[in-house]
Amino acid sequence: MYTQLIGSLQKNVVLPLEKVANKVFTQSYNPFYYHGALPNFFIWVLFISGLLLFAYYTPTLERAYNTLSYITHELPFGNAIRSMHRYASDGMMIFVMLHMLRVWFTDRYREYRILPWLTGVILLSITFTIGLSGYMMIWDQEAVTLTYITANFLKQFPVIGPSLSSLLLGGELVSDFTLTRLLFLHLGIPLLLMFFLWMHYLRITRPVTDPPLALNLVLLGGLFLFCGVFPVSLGDRPNLQLVSPTLDLSFLYAWPQYLITQGWSTGVVWLLVLGVPVGLLILPYIQKKALRGQFAQVLDSSCTGCSLCYHDCPYEAITMVDRNDPTSRFKRLAIVDPGRCANCGLCVGACAFKAIEIPRRDSQDVLKEIEMALNS
Ligand code: HEM
Ligand code: SF4
Ligand code: SF4
Structure with a gap:
């Protein structure tokens, strides 16, 4: 049943789409063939734009918002760099998920590909954590509210919940330590990303890690255009006694918080937050290949x-x-x-x-x- 489903998805969805893309982009530049390499393009953009932002960001309650405001409103090209960083992080998540769907659809994720799949699930969780901490670091009224919702969500976890919450906040309440923790999550966890990327490639002989130059340039052009048309903005200066009346949460990174604001119970959201990665981890074990046992x-x-x-x-x-x-x-x-x-x-x-x-x-x-x- 499961094998038939994958087979039919391959035949009726993936292959026709791939053929169309071949006609549009030609075989040499077909993005389908660079599904694993495309997230790497965004990693480079994030790294370079992130370094520039880091040069100005000060992680204290008093200064975080001011530095963001300076970058957004006064620094030449500051908001362009911020927009690049924001949209590259969204692009990264979207392309990582497409890459995951692609390897799943094409049944290239189990047996001898188990290591890239398992490390891939870890990479997905790491990408999610880095992105979420980035959204909190903006430190406007919405970001502070997002931090409160996240801390409260962590607190609801049985037994270790309060410790998880104080680990994020650096204590019981929001303080300078909170911003240091967020900065640590945002800059420290990428080191883990690099480690797991290395493991991701370990069992692939010649991984295609970089899209061709032309595809990189098209993506870069698209990203510039998007940033020009939809530059990011900065919300109100935070008042720590208030929560933001409006919340424009990124569903990609803040979907648990989004569901909570939509009235979902914390227990169900916790089940989803833990269930999705665990489900992905056990997916390759659900069905073994019939051909197993044969080898060269x-x-x-x-x-x-x-x-x-x-x-x-x-x-x-x-x-x-x-x-x-x-x-x-x-x-x-x-x-x-x-x-x-x-x-x-x-x-x-x-x-x-x-x-x-x-x-x-x-x-x-x-x-x-x-x-x-x-x-x-
Ligand atoms: C930071 C995010 C990620 C990056 C940069 C990345 C990059 C790559 C690259 C460059 C390859 C080699 C592709 C090729 O040679 O054609 C690859 C293969 C693979 N990736 Fe990822 N990946 C990421 C996340 C994921 C995730 C989330 C999953 C799934 C949960 C995943 C599963 C796989 C699998 C199963 C393969 C082997 C596919 C094959 O052998 O054809 N990856 N990845
Ligand atoms: S199996 Fe064939 S290709 Fe491989 S080393 Fe021996 S002769 Fe060469
Ligand atoms: S069939 Fe040959 S080329 Fe393919 S994985 Fe086995 S040893 Fe390698």
């Missing part, structure tokens, strides 16, 4: 040790080892790690010596499958 096997006597399969394998499933066999004239031998082999058949195509096969799927079958795919 090297015919030792035919292997010349040429390494072609090793270079072509996308999952780092092949290692080249010394043969240590005085009767053979070849020095090296390919070894397949069954736990990593995706059964993709690329190595079979790469080997000119018919020295690597997938049992029950010999080279002739693989060639036929490729021909059929090309003709379909």
Whole structure:
């Protein structure tokens, strides 16, 4: 049922969309083929614009709003940089989610791709935390209200709730410590993002991490245009005794707070906040692939040790080892790690010596499958 659903989504939704995008952008620039690389474009914009903002931001109750006001109203290009930072963070979240949907739709998220998927869920949670702390750092009346709602939401968690809330606020009440904590979340957590990105790529042999220059320029142009047409604004100076009567919350980053303001019970929102990542983490385990158990096997006597399969394998499933066999004239031998082999058949195509096969799927079958795919 589940496999059929994915198969039908691939056939009826993903492939037709991909074909249209191929016509519009050509195959070399089709954004579908850079779904993992596109969030990296936004990471660069966020990093550069964030550094410029950081040069002016002062994380104290007295000065945070003033510095934001200075950046927005007085600093040359200040608001343009702020707008870039804001919209790049929204873009990042949108493209990360599209990337996640893409790997899910195309069934490229389980078995040998389990590490990128699991680290991906962590990356998603990290991106969310960084973005949310950024919205609170604006420190206008709405941002202060968002901070109050978040602290109160944390407080409702059973047993450790009050500690979570005081961890965010740096005490029982909002103080200078709150802004230091927010700054720490906003600048410290990106280090974790880098670490998990490294883990994300660990089991992918040649990850496509950068979109082509032309696509980068189109995105940059689009971002500039968007910032020019919809520059961000700054709300009222905060009064810590009040909550904002209006709240224009970003659904991407503040959806739990949004749901709470819409009257949802805190318990249900907590279930969602924890349930979504946990559900995503267990998704790859819900169904195993029928083909599991098959993996590429090297015919030792035919292997010349040429390494072609090793270079072509996308999952780092092949290692080249010394043969240590005085009767053979070849020095090296390919070894397949069954736990990593995706059964993709690329190595079979790469080997000119018919020295690597997938049992029950010999080279002739693989060639036929490729021909059929090309003709379909
Ligand atoms: C900071 C956010 C993220 C960045 C920058 C990122 C980047 C990338 C890149 C560059 C690749 C290689 C793509 C390729 O070579 O074609 C990739 C692969 C992958 N990502 Fe992400 N990713 C992020 C978040 C996520 C999330 C949230 C998920 C899912 C929960 C995810 C799941 C995967 C999977 C399963 C693959 C392997 C796909 C394949 O082998 O075809 N990623 N990612
Ligand atoms: S079939 Fe070959 S190329 Fe594909 S993952 Fe297995 S060893 Fe690597
Ligand atoms: S491509 Fe074939 S011959 Fe070359 S190392 Fe791999 S299995 Fe051996």
